[in-house]
């Protein structure tokens with residue numbers, strides 16, 4: 001015990017990651033304030049220990065016991081700033097539950113993040129891989145990130161354009177451990193058009209008679225209904241969401257693929273083409289595959305699931321086989337979306 005900091009030894013992380021992998025953290029602490037976070041980092045430094053920041057554990061694959069101090073970030077709080085007629089800034093503590101924040105903002109009539117409903121995890125992790133769904137990315141509304149620079153132990157404010165956001169990527173993902181996100185600020189609007197153009201969402205709302213204008217809360221409900229139909233709930237069937245990123249290829253590669261596989265699913269991206277990784281995996285016959293403890297979801301080939309006491313290594317072994325098949329058949333190398341801990345055991 002040290003000024004509110006409680007460090008526990010040998011803590012099982014099974015309930016703290018959505019794949020329900022039962023590894024042990026050598027040390028674990030839950031931090032609720034900036035002061036505790038600084039103390040935790042100093043405590044680890046004094047003992048020459050690595051640290052790992054944990055949010056909701058929904059984008060992590062633990063491949064073995066974690067020989068580090070796991071810092072479970074629980075700095076909460078939310079408030080509105082700079083409220084004007086048509087827009088306002090929503091500030092969220094890093095430990096806030098992301099989905100609840102979406103319901104809160106869309107319920108208040110603010111637009112911008114409603115398509116990101118039901119993505120598990122915390123607000124603080126949302127910028128790490130620039131979460132995205134149904135045609136919207138966090139970077140579309142993110143104004144700034146306040147983070148602790150672990151080199152100086154001082155907070156810094158990074159504007160959105162300093163975060164190097166890209167598809168499921170950011171400065172924070174490329175430099176894990178350098179910044180610990182304390183809060184995020186989102187610029188939300190009461191008037192921007194709702195983003196309803198994306199495949200499933202378009203279909204969902206075109207098939208419904210709505211006698212009034214759609215609200216952001218309606219869109220959030222639509223997204224939730226679609227996601228519940230298509231994606232397994234980690235509480236029932238442990239998983240880490242999409243296991244692979246959708247590969248982005250050049251126009252020339254796309255021409256070749258499209259010639260060989262005219263039915264291949266793809267979407268236009270910036271000066272390139274984004275392929276549907278789920279389609280590639282499905283074509284290799286993996287959808288619904290089960291190998292004892294782990295498998296591939298039977299409605300979404302992109303989601304690897306843990307049927308029981310599968311380990312992170314079981315999941316990664318399956319992912320390697322899937323990646324090899326896709327590579328052999330299509331000449332495309334799939335890239336993993338979740339972070340593997342330790343990185344040396346990743347694909």
Ligand SMILES: Cc1cc2nc3c(=O)[nH]c(=O)nc-3n(C[C@H](O)[C@H](O)[C@H](O)COP(=O)(O)OP(=O)(O)OC[C@H]3O[C@@H](n4cnc5c(N)ncnc54)[C@H](O)[C@@H]3O)c2cc1C
Nearest residue numbers: 053055056057058059121122124125131132180181240241
């Ligand atoms: C069923 C399911 C559906 C999903 N759907 C989507 C989707 O549609 N779109 C999408 O983009 N993602 C999706 N995901 C992935 C995941 O929910 C997101 O990446 C989410 O933002 C992870 O949040 P988390 O708090 O669980 O992060 P964690 O898994 O705890 O951590 C993820 C990474 O972020 C780091 N991190 C966590 N908090 C902080 C912080 N405060 N500061 C710095 N680094 C931090 C961790 O060290 C780790 O590297 C899905 C996952 C599941 C299980």
